[in-house]
Amino acid sequence: MRGPNSPPDDTELELVLGRLLRGGVLLAALVSAAGLILSRAVWMKAGLFILVATPVARVAFSVVGFALARDRLYVAVTLLVLALLAVSLFG
Amino acid sequence: MLAQITPAAAVPRFVAMGPSSLMTLLLMAASAGAGLLGALTGLGGGVVIVPLLTVVFHVDLRHAVGASLISVIATSSGAAAAYVREGYTNIRVAMLLEVATTCGALAGAHLATHVQTSVIAVVLGIVLAVSAFTSLSKRRERPVARPDRLATRLRLDGAFPTAHGGRAYHVRRVPLGFGLMVVAGGLSGLLGIGSGALKVLAMDGAMSLPFKVATTTSNFMIGVTAAAGAGVYFAHGYVEPKLACPVMLGVLAGALAGARLLGRVSVRALRFLFSAVILVLAAEMIYEGLRGRI
Numbered sequence: 001m002r003g004p005n006s007p008p009d010d011t012e013l014e015l016v017l018g019r020l021l022r023g024g025v026l027l028a029a030l031v032s033a034a035g036l037i038l039s040r041a042v043w044m045k046a047g048l049f050i051l052v053a054t055p056v057a058r059v060a061f062s063v064v065g066f067a068l069a070r071d072r073l074y075v076a077v078t079l080l081v082l083a084l085l086a087v088s089l090f091g
Numbered sequence: 092m093l094a095q096i097t098p099a100a101a102v103p104r105f106v107a108m109g110p111s112s113l114m115t116l117l118l119m120a121a122s123a124g125a126g127l128l129g130a131l132t133g134l135g136g137g138v139v140i141v142p143l144l145t146v147v148f149h150v151d152l153r154h155a156v157g158a159s160l161i162s163v164i165a166t167s168s169g170a171a172a173a174y175v176r177e178g179y180t181n182i183r184v185a186m187l188l189e190v191a192t193t194c195g196a197l198a199g200a201h202l203a204t205h206v207q208t209s210v211i212a213v214v215l216g217i218v219l220a221v222s223a224f225t226s227l228s229k230r231r232e233r234p235v236a237r238p239d240r241l242a243t244r245l246r247l248d249g250a251f252p253t254a255h256g257g258r259a260y261h262v263r264r265v266p267l268g269f270g271l272m273v274v275a276g277g278l279s280g281l282l283g284i285g286s287g288a289l290k291v292l293a294m295d296g297a298m299s300l301p302f303k304v305a306t307t308t309s310n311f312m313i314g315v316t317a318a319a320g321a322g323v324y325f326a327h328g329y330v331e332p333k334l335a336c337p338v339m340l341g342v343l344a345g346a347l348a349g350a351r352l353l354g355r356v357s358v359r360a361l362r363f364l365f366s367a368v369i370l371v372l373a374a375e376m377i378y379e380g381l382r383g384r385i
Contacts, residue, residue, distance in 0.1 A: 013182070021168040021314070028165070029343055032336040036115070044332035048161060051339070052321050054168050055314035062186060073245070077186050081315065084193040088200075088322030 013065035017058050024054030056085050118148065118334070119341035126166065126345025131358055132365045133306075134226050135313075136342040137163040137285045138219060142372035145212070145385055150334060152208040152385055156283030157324035158335040160317045162342035163285045167313035179307040181249045181300065184262065188272045192290070192316040195276025200323035203281045212380030215282045219373035222288045223366040239263035242298075251304050260301050268298040280320035285313040
Protein backbone atom coordinates (compact mmCIF):
# COMPACT_ATOMS: atom_id res chain seq x y z
CA MET A 1 0.00 0.00 0.00
CA ARG A 2 1.16 3.53 -0.72
CA GLY A 3 2.09 5.75 2.17
CA PRO A 4 1.60 9.51 2.22
CA ASN A 5 4.79 9.94 0.19
CA SER A 6 5.13 8.27 -3.19
CA PRO A 7 7.76 5.52 -3.22
CA PRO A 8 10.89 6.37 -5.24
CA ASP A 9 10.14 3.87 -8.02
CA ASP A 10 6.98 5.80 -9.00
CA THR A 11 8.80 9.14 -9.14
CA GLU A 12 11.68 7.74 -11.17
CA LEU A 13 9.25 6.11 -13.58
CA GLU A 14 7.40 9.40 -13.97
CA LEU A 15 10.64 11.26 -14.70
CA VAL A 16 11.64 8.79 -17.42
CA LEU A 17 8.15 9.03 -18.93
CA GLY A 18 8.32 12.82 -18.90
CA ARG A 19 11.60 12.79 -20.81
CA LEU A 20 10.20 10.29 -23.28
CA LEU A 21 7.22 12.55 -23.99
CA ARG A 22 9.33 15.65 -24.55
CA GLY A 23 11.83 13.79 -26.74
CA GLY A 24 9.04 12.36 -28.89
CA VAL A 25 7.37 15.73 -29.41
CA LEU A 26 10.70 17.39 -30.25
CA LEU A 27 11.56 14.70 -32.81
CA ALA A 28 8.07 14.85 -34.32
CA ALA A 29 8.26 18.65 -34.60
CA LEU A 30 11.70 18.55 -36.26
CA VAL A 31 10.76 15.85 -38.78
CA SER A 32 7.44 17.45 -39.75
CA ALA A 33 9.00 20.94 -39.93
CA ALA A 34 11.68 19.57 -42.28
CA GLY A 35 8.95 17.90 -44.35
CA LEU A 36 6.98 21.14 -44.51
CA ILE A 37 9.97 23.28 -45.54
CA LEU A 38 11.32 20.78 -48.07
CA SER A 39 7.80 19.90 -49.27
CA ARG A 40 8.20 16.18 -48.54
CA ALA A 41 4.82 14.61 -47.76
CA VAL A 42 6.46 11.42 -46.48
CA TRP A 43 8.42 13.34 -43.83
CA MET A 44 5.33 15.23 -42.77
CA LYS A 45 3.45 11.94 -42.34
CA ALA A 46 6.41 10.43 -40.48
CA GLY A 47 6.47 13.42 -38.12
CA LEU A 48 2.76 13.05 -37.40
CA PHE A 49 3.18 9.31 -36.91
CA ILE A 50 5.99 9.89 -34.35
CA LEU A 51 3.76 12.39 -32.56
CA VAL A 52 0.81 10.00 -32.26
CA ALA A 53 3.18 7.18 -31.28
CA THR A 54 4.67 9.24 -28.41
CA PRO A 55 1.81 8.90 -25.90
CA VAL A 56 1.37 5.28 -27.01
CA ALA A 57 5.05 4.63 -26.19
CA ARG A 58 4.49 6.35 -22.86
CA VAL A 59 1.72 3.86 -22.04
CA ALA A 60 3.88 0.94 -23.20
CA PHE A 61 6.76 2.03 -20.95
CA SER A 62 4.34 2.41 -18.04
CA VAL A 63 3.54 -1.32 -18.37
CA VAL A 64 7.24 -2.06 -17.84
CA GLY A 65 7.44 0.40 -14.94
CA PHE A 66 4.46 -1.12 -13.12
CA ALA A 67 5.81 -4.63 -13.81
CA LEU A 68 9.18 -3.69 -12.25
CA ALA A 69 7.30 -2.35 -9.23
CA ARG A 70 5.41 -5.72 -9.10
CA ASP A 71 2.13 -3.83 -9.33
CA ARG A 72 -0.02 -6.44 -11.09
CA LEU A 73 -3.25 -4.46 -10.90
CA TYR A 74 -1.77 -1.50 -12.75
CA VAL A 75 0.07 -3.71 -15.24
CA ALA A 76 -3.40 -5.01 -16.17
CA VAL A 77 -4.94 -1.51 -16.25
CA THR A 78 -2.13 -0.16 -18.44
CA LEU A 79 -2.29 -3.15 -20.80
CA LEU A 80 -6.00 -2.44 -21.23
CA VAL A 81 -5.25 1.18 -22.21
CA LEU A 82 -2.60 -0.07 -24.63
CA ALA A 83 -5.10 -2.51 -26.18
CA LEU A 84 -7.64 0.30 -26.65
CA LEU A 85 -5.00 2.44 -28.37
CA ALA A 86 -4.13 -0.51 -30.61
CA VAL A 87 -7.80 -0.80 -31.58
CA SER A 88 -7.79 2.88 -32.49
CA LEU A 89 -4.60 2.77 -34.55
CA PHE A 90 -4.96 -0.61 -36.24
CA GLY A 91 -8.67 -1.48 -35.85
CA MET B 92 -1.56 2.66 -39.51
CA LEU B 93 -0.78 5.00 -42.37
CA ALA B 94 -1.26 2.23 -44.92
CA GLN B 95 -4.95 2.04 -44.10
CA ILE B 96 -5.80 5.55 -45.16
CA THR B 97 -8.92 5.63 -47.26
CA PRO B 98 -9.89 8.72 -49.21
CA ALA B 99 -12.40 10.90 -47.42
CA ALA B 100 -15.88 10.85 -48.90
CA ALA B 101 -15.92 14.53 -49.80
CA VAL B 102 -12.89 16.47 -50.99
CA PRO B 103 -12.54 19.35 -48.56
CA ARG B 104 -12.21 22.88 -49.86
CA PHE B 105 -8.83 23.36 -48.25
CA VAL B 106 -7.29 20.24 -49.75
CA ALA B 107 -8.85 20.89 -53.14
CA MET B 108 -7.21 24.32 -53.30
CA GLY B 109 -3.86 23.03 -52.14
CA PRO B 110 -2.28 25.17 -49.49
CA SER B 111 0.08 27.79 -50.86
CA SER B 112 3.15 28.82 -48.89
CA LEU B 113 1.36 31.99 -47.82
CA MET B 114 -1.63 30.00 -46.61
CA THR B 115 0.69 27.68 -44.68
CA LEU B 116 2.35 30.66 -42.99
CA LEU B 117 -1.02 32.19 -42.13
CA LEU B 118 -2.17 28.87 -40.68
CA MET B 119 0.99 28.65 -38.55
CA ALA B 120 0.67 32.24 -37.33
CA ALA B 121 -3.00 31.87 -36.38
CA SER B 122 -2.30 28.53 -34.69
CA ALA B 123 0.61 30.08 -32.78
CA GLY B 124 -1.74 32.79 -31.50
CA ALA B 125 -4.22 30.13 -30.38
CA GLY B 126 -1.45 28.14 -28.69
CA LEU B 127 -0.09 31.23 -26.93
CA LEU B 128 -3.48 32.32 -25.56
CA GLY B 129 -4.37 28.73 -24.69
CA ALA B 130 -1.19 28.26 -22.66
CA LEU B 131 -1.44 31.64 -20.90
CA THR B 132 -5.07 31.18 -19.90
CA GLY B 133 -4.81 27.47 -19.14
CA LEU B 134 -7.67 26.69 -21.52
CA GLY B 135 -5.40 24.98 -24.06
CA GLY B 136 -5.07 25.91 -27.72
CA GLY B 137 -7.24 23.01 -28.83
CA VAL B 138 -10.52 24.71 -27.95
CA VAL B 139 -10.20 27.36 -30.66
CA ILE B 140 -8.35 25.43 -33.39
CA VAL B 141 -11.45 23.79 -34.89
CA PRO B 142 -13.58 26.99 -35.01
CA LEU B 143 -10.55 28.92 -36.28
CA LEU B 144 -9.93 26.45 -39.10
CA THR B 145 -13.58 26.05 -40.10
CA VAL B 146 -14.87 29.62 -39.68
CA VAL B 147 -11.79 31.60 -40.74
CA PHE B 148 -9.92 29.21 -43.08
CA HIS B 149 -12.99 27.30 -44.41
CA VAL B 150 -11.43 23.92 -43.73
CA ASP B 151 -13.71 20.86 -43.76
CA LEU B 152 -14.83 20.20 -40.17
CA ARG B 153 -13.54 16.62 -39.83
CA HIS B 154 -10.12 17.60 -41.23
CA ALA B 155 -10.06 20.49 -38.76
CA VAL B 156 -10.82 18.08 -35.90
CA GLY B 157 -8.03 15.75 -37.11
CA ALA B 158 -5.51 18.63 -37.15
CA SER B 159 -6.73 19.84 -33.77
CA LEU B 160 -6.27 16.41 -32.16
CA ILE B 161 -2.71 16.32 -33.50
CA SER B 162 -1.91 19.72 -31.98
CA VAL B 163 -3.54 18.66 -28.68
CA ILE B 164 -1.18 15.65 -28.51
CA ALA B 165 1.83 17.93 -29.10
CA THR B 166 1.02 20.55 -26.45
CA SER B 167 -0.17 18.04 -23.85
CA SER B 168 2.90 15.82 -24.17
CA GLY B 169 5.27 18.80 -24.18
CA ALA B 170 3.79 20.37 -21.06
CA ALA B 171 3.29 17.06 -19.21
CA ALA B 172 7.05 16.54 -19.03
CA ALA B 173 7.51 19.74 -17.02
CA TYR B 174 4.65 18.97 -14.61
CA VAL B 175 5.78 15.39 -13.97
CA ARG B 176 9.14 16.71 -12.79
CA GLU B 177 7.39 18.79 -10.13
CA GLY B 178 5.78 15.65 -8.68
CA TYR B 179 2.12 16.63 -8.90
CA THR B 180 0.91 14.06 -11.41
CA ASN B 181 -0.89 11.04 -9.93
CA ILE B 182 0.09 8.38 -12.45
CA ARG B 183 -2.26 5.67 -11.10
CA VAL B 184 -5.28 7.94 -11.28
CA ALA B 185 -4.17 8.93 -14.79
CA MET B 186 -3.78 5.33 -15.95
CA LEU B 187 -7.07 4.11 -14.46
CA LEU B 188 -9.04 7.02 -15.94
CA GLU B 189 -7.32 6.64 -19.31
CA VAL B 190 -9.29 3.39 -19.69
CA ALA B 191 -12.39 5.60 -19.57
CA THR B 192 -11.11 8.42 -21.78
CA THR B 193 -9.73 6.13 -24.53
CA CYS B 194 -13.04 4.19 -24.64
CA GLY B 195 -14.89 7.48 -24.91
CA ALA B 196 -12.49 8.87 -27.52
CA LEU B 197 -12.87 5.78 -29.72
CA ALA B 198 -16.66 6.04 -29.54
CA GLY B 199 -16.61 9.82 -30.14
CA ALA B 200 -14.27 9.60 -33.12
CA HIS B 201 -16.32 6.82 -34.75
CA LEU B 202 -19.46 8.83 -34.11
CA ALA B 203 -17.82 11.83 -35.82
CA THR B 204 -17.35 9.81 -39.01
CA HIS B 205 -21.09 9.06 -39.15
CA VAL B 206 -22.83 12.16 -37.80
CA GLN B 207 -23.52 15.21 -39.99
CA THR B 208 -20.83 17.88 -39.63
CA SER B 209 -23.46 20.53 -38.81
CA VAL B 210 -24.46 18.51 -35.72
CA ILE B 211 -20.82 18.32 -34.62
CA ALA B 212 -20.50 22.09 -35.15
CA VAL B 213 -23.48 22.84 -32.90
CA VAL B 214 -22.25 20.47 -30.16
CA LEU B 215 -18.79 22.07 -30.36
CA GLY B 216 -20.31 25.53 -30.08
CA ILE B 217 -22.21 24.55 -26.94
CA VAL B 218 -19.16 22.89 -25.34
CA LEU B 219 -17.02 25.95 -26.18
CA ALA B 220 -19.52 28.34 -24.62
CA VAL B 221 -19.74 26.25 -21.45
CA SER B 222 -15.95 25.98 -21.12
CA ALA B 223 -15.57 29.75 -21.62
CA PHE B 224 -17.91 30.38 -18.69
CA THR B 225 -16.47 27.72 -16.37
CA SER B 226 -12.93 29.01 -16.96
CA LEU B 227 -13.95 32.32 -15.40
CA SER B 228 -15.39 30.77 -12.24
CA LYS B 229 -13.17 30.21 -9.21
CA ARG B 230 -12.59 26.79 -7.69
CA ARG B 231 -12.35 25.88 -4.03
CA GLU B 232 -10.30 23.10 -2.49
CA ARG B 233 -12.40 20.50 -0.72
CA PRO B 234 -10.00 18.14 1.01
CA VAL B 235 -11.44 14.77 2.07
CA ALA B 236 -10.61 13.55 5.56
CA ARG B 237 -11.59 9.89 5.32
CA PRO B 238 -10.21 7.30 2.88
CA ASP B 239 -12.66 5.81 0.39
CA ARG B 240 -12.86 1.99 0.15
CA LEU B 241 -12.68 1.63 -3.61
CA ALA B 242 -9.98 4.32 -3.94
CA THR B 243 -7.94 2.56 -1.26
CA ARG B 244 -8.28 -0.81 -2.98
CA LEU B 245 -7.16 0.78 -6.25
CA ARG B 246 -4.30 2.53 -4.40
CA LEU B 247 -5.25 5.93 -5.81
CA ASP B 248 -4.44 8.09 -2.76
CA GLY B 249 -1.29 10.12 -3.12
CA ALA B 250 0.72 13.11 -1.96
CA PHE B 251 2.00 16.27 -3.57
CA PRO B 252 4.92 18.55 -2.71
CA THR B 253 4.37 21.80 -0.81
CA ALA B 254 6.79 24.26 0.77
CA HIS B 255 6.41 22.32 4.03
CA GLY B 256 7.02 18.84 2.61
CA GLY B 257 4.61 16.33 1.06
CA ARG B 258 0.88 16.69 1.73
CA ALA B 259 -1.21 13.51 1.51
CA TYR B 260 -4.70 13.46 -0.01
CA HIS B 261 -7.54 10.97 -0.36
CA VAL B 262 -9.47 10.19 -3.54
CA ARG B 263 -13.20 9.40 -3.57
CA ARG B 264 -16.19 8.79 -5.88
CA VAL B 265 -14.14 6.79 -8.39
CA PRO B 266 -17.16 5.47 -10.41
CA LEU B 267 -18.53 9.01 -10.91
CA GLY B 268 -15.10 10.27 -11.98
CA PHE B 269 -14.75 7.30 -14.34
CA GLY B 270 -18.16 8.01 -15.92
CA LEU B 271 -17.37 11.69 -16.42
CA MET B 272 -14.08 10.65 -18.05
CA VAL B 273 -15.94 8.51 -20.61
CA VAL B 274 -17.89 11.66 -21.55
CA ALA B 275 -14.68 13.78 -21.61
CA GLY B 276 -13.04 11.24 -23.91
CA GLY B 277 -16.13 11.14 -26.13
CA LEU B 278 -16.13 14.93 -26.55
CA SER B 279 -12.39 14.85 -27.27
CA GLY B 280 -12.83 12.28 -30.05
CA LEU B 281 -15.93 13.96 -31.49
CA LEU B 282 -14.77 17.59 -31.32
CA GLY B 283 -10.96 17.46 -31.40
CA ILE B 284 -10.55 19.22 -28.07
CA GLY B 285 -8.45 18.15 -25.09
CA SER B 286 -11.52 18.24 -22.78
CA GLY B 287 -9.17 19.50 -20.07
CA ALA B 288 -11.91 21.48 -18.31
CA LEU B 289 -14.18 18.43 -17.97
CA LYS B 290 -11.28 16.20 -16.93
CA VAL B 291 -10.32 18.66 -14.20
CA LEU B 292 -13.97 18.89 -13.13
CA ALA B 293 -14.14 15.09 -12.82
CA MET B 294 -10.97 14.87 -10.76
CA ASP B 295 -11.21 18.01 -8.65
CA GLY B 296 -14.99 18.28 -8.35
CA ALA B 297 -16.07 14.63 -8.27
CA MET B 298 -13.01 12.75 -7.03
CA SER B 299 -11.72 15.50 -4.67
CA LEU B 300 -8.15 15.52 -5.95
CA PRO B 301 -6.29 18.74 -5.06
CA PHE B 302 -6.69 21.27 -7.89
CA LYS B 303 -3.01 21.31 -8.88
CA VAL B 304 -2.92 17.49 -8.96
CA ALA B 305 -6.13 17.46 -11.02
CA THR B 306 -4.83 19.93 -13.62
CA THR B 307 -1.44 18.24 -14.08
CA THR B 308 -2.91 14.72 -14.14
CA SER B 309 -5.52 15.91 -16.65
CA ASN B 310 -2.79 17.31 -18.86
CA PHE B 311 -0.92 14.02 -18.62
CA MET B 312 -4.03 12.14 -19.81
CA ILE B 313 -4.97 14.48 -22.65
CA GLY B 314 -2.22 13.20 -24.96
CA VAL B 315 -3.27 9.56 -24.65
CA THR B 316 -6.95 10.46 -25.07
CA ALA B 317 -6.21 12.54 -28.17
CA ALA B 318 -4.02 9.77 -29.62
CA ALA B 319 -6.93 7.30 -29.30
CA GLY B 320 -9.15 9.72 -31.23
CA ALA B 321 -6.44 10.67 -33.74
CA GLY B 322 -5.91 7.02 -34.74
CA VAL B 323 -9.49 6.84 -36.01
CA TYR B 324 -9.15 10.14 -37.94
CA PHE B 325 -5.87 8.88 -39.45
CA ALA B 326 -7.53 5.65 -40.58
CA HIS B 327 -10.36 7.58 -42.26
CA GLY B 328 -7.98 9.99 -44.03
CA TYR B 329 -9.01 13.01 -41.97
CA VAL B 330 -5.45 13.85 -40.90
CA GLU B 331 -4.13 15.88 -43.84
CA PRO B 332 -0.36 16.44 -43.30
CA LYS B 333 -0.35 19.75 -45.21
CA LEU B 334 -2.92 21.05 -42.75
CA ALA B 335 -2.02 19.18 -39.56
CA CYS B 336 1.75 19.92 -39.69
CA PRO B 337 1.61 23.73 -39.85
CA VAL B 338 -1.21 23.83 -37.29
CA MET B 339 0.66 21.52 -34.89
CA LEU B 340 3.95 23.42 -35.27
CA GLY B 341 2.20 26.76 -34.78
CA VAL B 342 0.27 25.68 -31.69
CA LEU B 343 3.39 24.07 -30.21
CA ALA B 344 5.51 27.21 -30.76
CA GLY B 345 2.76 29.39 -29.29
CA ALA B 346 2.32 27.11 -26.28
CA LEU B 347 6.06 27.06 -25.57
CA ALA B 348 6.23 30.86 -25.78
CA GLY B 349 3.18 31.06 -23.50
CA ALA B 350 4.78 28.79 -20.90
CA ARG B 351 7.82 31.13 -20.83
CA LEU B 352 5.68 34.25 -20.51
CA LEU B 353 3.56 32.73 -17.75
CA GLY B 354 4.04 34.62 -14.51
CA ARG B 355 5.34 37.70 -16.31
CA VAL B 356 2.08 38.93 -17.81
CA SER B 357 -1.33 39.56 -16.27
CA VAL B 358 -3.37 36.49 -17.03
CA ARG B 359 -6.68 37.82 -15.67
CA ALA B 360 -7.33 40.27 -18.47
CA LEU B 361 -6.14 37.74 -21.05
CA ARG B 362 -8.54 35.13 -19.69
CA PHE B 363 -11.47 37.50 -20.21
CA LEU B 364 -10.25 38.32 -23.72
CA PHE B 365 -9.77 34.67 -24.65
CA SER B 366 -13.15 33.72 -23.17
CA ALA B 367 -14.77 36.47 -25.27
CA VAL B 368 -13.04 35.15 -28.40
CA ILE B 369 -14.24 31.63 -27.59
CA LEU B 370 -17.82 32.85 -27.06
CA VAL B 371 -17.85 34.62 -30.43
CA LEU B 372 -16.46 31.52 -32.17
CA ALA B 373 -18.96 29.33 -30.28
CA ALA B 374 -21.87 31.50 -31.45
CA GLU B 375 -20.53 31.36 -35.02
CA MET B 376 -20.23 27.55 -34.89
CA ILE B 377 -23.81 27.17 -33.59
CA TYR B 378 -25.21 29.65 -36.12
CA GLU B 379 -23.42 28.14 -39.11
CA GLY B 380 -24.22 24.64 -37.88
CA LEU B 381 -27.94 25.36 -37.54
CA ARG B 382 -27.98 26.84 -41.03
CA GLY B 383 -26.27 23.67 -42.24
CA ARG B 384 -23.33 25.56 -43.71
CA ILE B 385 -20.61 23.69 -41.79
